[in-house]
Amino acid sequence: DTGVSQDPRHKITKRGQNVTFRCDPISEHNRLYWYRQTLGQGPEFLTYFQNEAQLEKSRLLSDRFSAERPKGSFSTLEIQRTEQGDSAMYLCASSLVLDREDEKLFFGSGTQLSVL
Amino acid sequence: QKEVEQNSGPLSVPEGAIASLNCTYSDRGSQSFFWYRQYSGKSPELIMFIYSNGDKEDGRFTAQLNKASQYVSLLIRDSQPSDSATYLCAGNTGGFKTIFGAGTRLFVKA
Numbered sequence: 196d197t198g199v200s201q202d203p204r205h206k207i208t209k210r211g212q213n214v215t216f217r218c219d220p221i222s223e224h225n226r227l228y229w230y231r232q233t234l235g236q237g238p239e240f241l242t243y244f245q246n247e248a249q250l251e252k253s254r255l256l257s258d259r260f261s262a263e264r265p266k267g268s269f270s271t272l273e274i275q276r277t278e279q280g281d282s283a284m285y286l287c288a289s290s291l292v293l294d295r296e297d298e299k300l301f302f303g304s305g306t307q308l309s310v311l
Numbered sequence: 312q313k314e315v316e317q318n319s320g321p322l323s324v325p326e327g328a329i330a331s332l333n334c335t336y337s338d339r340g341s342q343s344f345f346w347y348r349q350y351s352g353k354s355p356e357l358i359m360f361i362y363s364n365g366d367k368e369d370g371r372f373t374a375q376l377n378k379a380s381q382y383v384s385l386l387i388r389d390s391q392p393s394d395s396a397t398y399l400c401a402g403n404t405g406g407f408k409t410i411f412g413a414g415t416r417l418f419v420k421a
Contacts, residue, residue, distance in 0.1 A: 237412050251408060300347075
C-alpha cells in the first residue's frame with residue numbers, strides 16, 4: 196500500500212453516461228497526476244496539479260474530461276458522455292516536489308473503467 | 312515522435328543473466344529519469360532514479376544516463392524469475408511533468 200487511495204476500483208458504465216473517480220494522495224504530497232493506461236501501453240499523461248492549481252492538461256484529452264483538486268487535497272476526474280474508447284485503467288499518482296529534479300511518483304491501485 | 316521511447320519487447324533472459332533495458336528521450340530539457348516496475352495487474356512502483364550522467368547502482372540494479380545521446384538504460388544483474396515484469400522508463404520533461412514510455416516486458420526464465 197503506497198498510501199494513495201483511489202475509488203472506485205472498478206466501474207462499469209453504459210456509453211453516454213458520466214462517471215467520476217476520486218483520488219486521495221499521500222497527505223503531505225503537493226503534486227497529483229492522473230494517467231490513463233491501456234493493455235500493453237505505458238501510463239498516458241492526462242493532467243496534473245501542483246497543490247490546487249491545474250498546471251497542464253494533455254492536448255490529446257477531450258473536453259469531456261475534467262479534473263479538480265479543491266484545496267489541494269483529494270482530486271476528482273470526471274468523464275462526461277463516456278465512449279467505448281474511454282475504457283482503460285485510470286491511475287492517480289502523487290509526489291512531494293521540492294525542486295525540479297525531485298519527482299518520485301507513488302501510484303494508487305487505479306480505477307478500471309469499462310464502457311459498454 | 313514520442314517524448315520517451317522504449318522497445319516494447321518482450322525481452323527474455325535466462326535466470327542469472329544480465330537484463331539490459333533501454334530508453335531514449337526527445338526533450339533535451341529533461342533533467343531526471345526514473346525506472347518503474349509494473350507487475351501484471353498492479354500499479355507501477357519506482358525502483359531507480361538518476362539525475363546525473365553516468366552510472367548509479369542500487370543492489371542488482373544499475374541505471375545509466377547519457378544526456379548527450381539522450382539515452383537511459385537499466386541493467387539488472389543476476390536476473391530472477393521474480394524480476395519478470397514490465398519496466399517503464401520515465402522522464403521529468405522540460406515542462407516539469409513526468410512522462411512515461413510504453414514499457415518493456417521482461418521475462419526471466421528459470
